[in-house]
Amino acid sequence: MNLVQQLINGIVLGHGYALIAVGWTVLLGVARLVNFGHGQIYMLAAFVTWWAVAGLGLPYPVAILAAMLAGVLIGLLMQAAMLRLTFAQDLVSIMIVTLGFGHMMRGIAGLVFGGHPQVLETPLSYIDFEIAGAWVTAQDLAVVLVGIAAFALLHFGLERGTLGRTARMVAEDPKLAQLAGIDVKRVYFAVFAFEGAAVALAAAMVAPRTPILTSIGFEEVIVTFVVVVLGGIGSVAGSYAAGLGLGIFTALFGGFVSPAYATTAAFGVLIVVLVLRPSGLAMRAGGR
Amino acid sequence: MSTPILEARELRVTYGGHVALDIPHLALAPGELVGVVGANGAGKSTLVNALLGWSRGAPAVSGSVRLAGEEIGALPPHARVARGLALVPEGGAVFMRLSVAENLAAATPPAGAAGRAHDEAQIEALFPRLRERRHHMASALSGGERQMLAIARALRLGPSALLLDEPSIGLAPRLVTDVLRAVRGLVDQHLSVLLVEQNVRAAIAVVDRLILLERGRILAQGPVAAMRDDPRILEAYLGEAAA
Numbered sequence: 001m002n003l004v005q006q007l008i009n010g011i012v013l014g015h016g017y018a019l020i021a022v023g024w025t026v027l028l029g030v031a032r033l034v035n036f037g038h039g040q041i042y043m044l045a046a047f048v049t050w051w052a053v054a055g056l057g058l059p060y061p062v063a064i065l066a067a068m069l070a071g072v073l074i075g076l077l078m079q080a081a082m083l084r085l086t087f088a089q090d091l092v093s094i095m096i097v098t099l100g101f102g103h104m105m106r107g108i109a110g111l112v113f114g115g116h117p118q119v120l121e122t123p124l125s126y127i128d129f130e131i132a133g134a135w136v137t138a139q140d141l142a143v144v145l146v147g148i149a150a151f152a153l154l155h156f157g158l159e160r161g162t163l164g165r166t167a168r169m170v171a172e173d174p175k176l177a178q179l180a181g182i183d184v185k186r187v188y189f190a191v192f193a194f195e196g197a198a199v200a201l202a203a204a205m206v207a208p209r210t211p212i213l214t215s216i217g218f219e220e221v222i223v224t225f226v227v228v229v230l231g232g233i234g235s236v237a238g239s240y241a242a243g244l245g246l247g248i249f250t251a252l253f254g255g256f257v258s259p260a261y262a263t264t265a266a267f268g269v270l271i272v273v274l275v276l277r278p279s280g281l282a283m284r285a286g287g288r
Numbered sequence: 289m290s291t292p293i294l295e296a297r298e299l300r301v302t303y304g305g306h307v308a309l310d311i312p313h314l315a316l317a318p319g320e321l322v323g324v325v326g327a328n329g330a331g332k333s334t335l336v337n338a339l340l341g342w343s344r345g346a347p348a349v350s351g352s353v354r355l356a357g358e359e360i361g362a363l364p365p366h367a368r369v370a371r372g373l374a375l376v377p378e379g380g381a382v383f384m385r386l387s388v389a390e391n392l393a394a395a396t397p398p399a400g401a402a403g404r405a406h407d408e409a410q411i412e413a414l415f416p417r418l419r420e421r422r423h424h425m426a427s428a429l430s431g432g433e434r435q436m437l438a439i440a441r442a443l444r445l446g447p448s449a450l451l452l453d454e455p456s457i458g459l460a461p462r463l464v465t466d467v468l469r470a471v472r473g474l475v476d477q478h479l480s481v482l483l484v485e486q487n488v489r490a491a492i493a494v495v496d497r498l499i500l501l502e503r504g505r506i507l508a509q510g511p512v513a514a515m516r517d518d519p520r521i522l523e524a525y526l527g528e529a530a531a
Contacts, residue, residue, distance in 0.1 A: 172383050
């Protein structure tokens with residue numbers, strides 16, 4: 001096995017992981033909410049991208065936007081249904097409701113898109129480069145670049161300016177934020193819309209690397225969980241580092257030990273880290 | 289009497305069927321400082337919270353609340369803030385993970401309130417301590433400083449009426465005088481304030497009018513000169529001394 005190839009695979013995989021997790025990072029960090037329908041939004045968005053490209057013949061960038069729009073709509077719909085639970089910060093009910101939404105989305109996807117695996121081909125998949133004896137496609141590069149751009153925007157957006165301050169106020173004390181004149185309901189809707197858009201963007205970027213089935217999404221939720229927890233809940237920089245680290249670990253473990261046990265090993269690492277550093281790997285909640 | 293700046297009618301708060309507050313009528317005149325006193329559990333905090341439609345719990349609130357003649361009783365808290373009603377809740381609630389400067393910047397005056405809003409220089413003149421602590425995290429402030437910051441943040445919103453819930457709680461006697469004197473100064477500059485205060489003695493020294501609450505109802509109210517010697521107020525004094 002070529003070490004450089006595995007490292008490159010790991011970097012691409014890691015950016016994909018980070019991108020998949022970014023919505024949850026904000027969701028948990030800003031609003032103290034969870035969404036266990038996250039994986040199914042990923043799955044639906046992958047189908048929407050595929051359908052826009054293969055069915056409607058739209059250009060890939062337009063298909064990405066269509067998927068993100070679908071993600072936003074699903075996010076808003078979910079939040080509208082859960083608003084009371086959100087205000088009460090009833091996490092157990094929110095967990096169950098979002099799981100239910102996930103199952104409904106899987107059923108709807110089966111009805112609309114059928115049970116056959118689909119392959120999303122983008123113009124970028126056919127372009128490849130050689131770097132130090134290793135191969136990388138333009139799609140892989142795009143995943144890395146979009147991942148970096150998304151995290152950089154979010155990091156600066158949340159660290160500076162009114163938006164970030166509002167987010168931190170709602171995260172710390174939503175009730176008190178109301179007294180500062182903040183429409184907390186709007187913030188919650190915005191956060192869920194962002195979560196939907198972000199996971200849809202991730203799906204549109206990452207899904208061309210694997211077949212699209214209505215059953216995908218579960219692994220993405222697990223990966224998201226690992227990334228968000230390892231990164232220190234709510235930390236933007238931490239999630240990026242954790243996603244990248246997990247991707248490289250998975251690629252190297254898969255390449256040099258056994259791909260079949262890569263996820264098992266990743267969970268082993270998660271447990272060890274959480275025993276040693278219960279607040280995650282991030283030194284501080286940098287993104288908050 | 290001119291139109292009250294803040295007026296409530298048939299204001300009722302219930303928690304699961306239990307009536308916590310029942311106020312047929314309450315009014316605050318422009319430029320008036322009214323003290324709300326009463327024993328623990330009399331409904332003082334429930335009253336100011338209900339006027340803003342705000343609560344940490346989930347009570348059922350009904351009734352009419354008018355601000356400068358305009359009905360705001362059906363609006364969510366942030367919208368009432370935008371109309372010019374501000375609340376400083378009990379315990380000097382500030383954002384602990386934001387700096388003093390960020391806490392102040394967090395409260396942007398709504399459109400139309402810019403003229404009333406205190407700017408940074410006015411805030412610093414009122415509470416010089418906050419200027420020195422500008423770049424400290426709110427979590428590093430003392431109780432008194434947090435209280436000042438919470439009041440300052442409310443003033444940044446440019447309220448026409450301010451609801452203050454127990455600003456003296458947990459403060460050293462000297463600071464109590466400082467904070468209440470600052471409040472009096474604001475009222476003298478035409479802010480209208482409803483001040484919940486358990487420290488009856490300190491309240492009497494600054495307010496124009498007193499409202500005595502008991503079990504969620506108004507037991508007595510009137511100008512401070514007339515109420516000062518009311519036996520029921522004296523009882524509240526005694527309650528305070530016993531506490």
